[in-house]
Amino acid sequence: MMRASGDVIAARMEIMAAGLADPSKIDLTEISLMGSEKVAALSASAIAAGRTLNQMGQTLTQTALNEAAIASRAATAMAGAKSPAALATAQFNYAMGWWGRAAGQALSLNTQMLKVQADALAPIHKAAVANARRLKK
Template sequence: MTQFDKAIQTGRRLTRDSARAANSALSGGEMLQAAGDVINARLEIMAAGMADPSKLDLKEMSLMSTEKVEALSASASAIAKTFGDIGGRVSSSAMTEAGLAMQAATSSASASTPAGALQAQYSYAVGWWTRAAGQMLTLNSELLKGQTEAMRPIHRTAVANAKRLKK
């Protein structure tokens, strides 16, 4: 792959990440609005039940707990998967980098001239910088994806409740 192809690929990834971040922000705003609507509706239900216990909606009151537990459990599962995937990727990258560092040290130590040793060190440093930048871009992409996946069940529940409780 040429440097130009890599630049195009990186540009596409940055565009996807930007779109994902913007969609996540919009989804977060929608989720907060829906949560406010749900809290307001449920407070009205509780107030009506306190004024007249025969009007207390026990089904709705029980949903307040079970839905939260389900949504938060799904969110926690998504976060755990994301961090597990990232941990595996970071571990693999660290092992690869350790191998490349050993190769660079060997090349530097076995160089026949000081210039050759410096060239080996320079080549490793430039390669490391390129790899590190790519890994940070990948990490950023994975974290944005993980944020989206973690918010999805909470968003889905809050928006569905807001629609259901709207009168």
């Protein structure tokens, strides 16, 4: 994408320079595409990122609801413990389970954040590469 962007910038600078040197040669179609294509690519990027962030929000909500249910069951187990040892065991089991779930959720969240980045970049990458190909003629 970086190379494609550089190629597009170079080609469009030549188009603008030619238009400044001789206004009758200015490519108004290409000049107008400079803005409209960016708006289209950024809009598609925002929609893609928003869609993935929405999915993340739903996942986080469901995770919080699940954790609340697990905590409730653990509290019930602790409250109903028949001895201090049983209480400590119930508390330990909840704590260890929580650490495992938290680690898994952190990895999942990191993966989802990488997906947001990839989804957001895809429309911009597609536009840059398509423009580089088109302007290479």
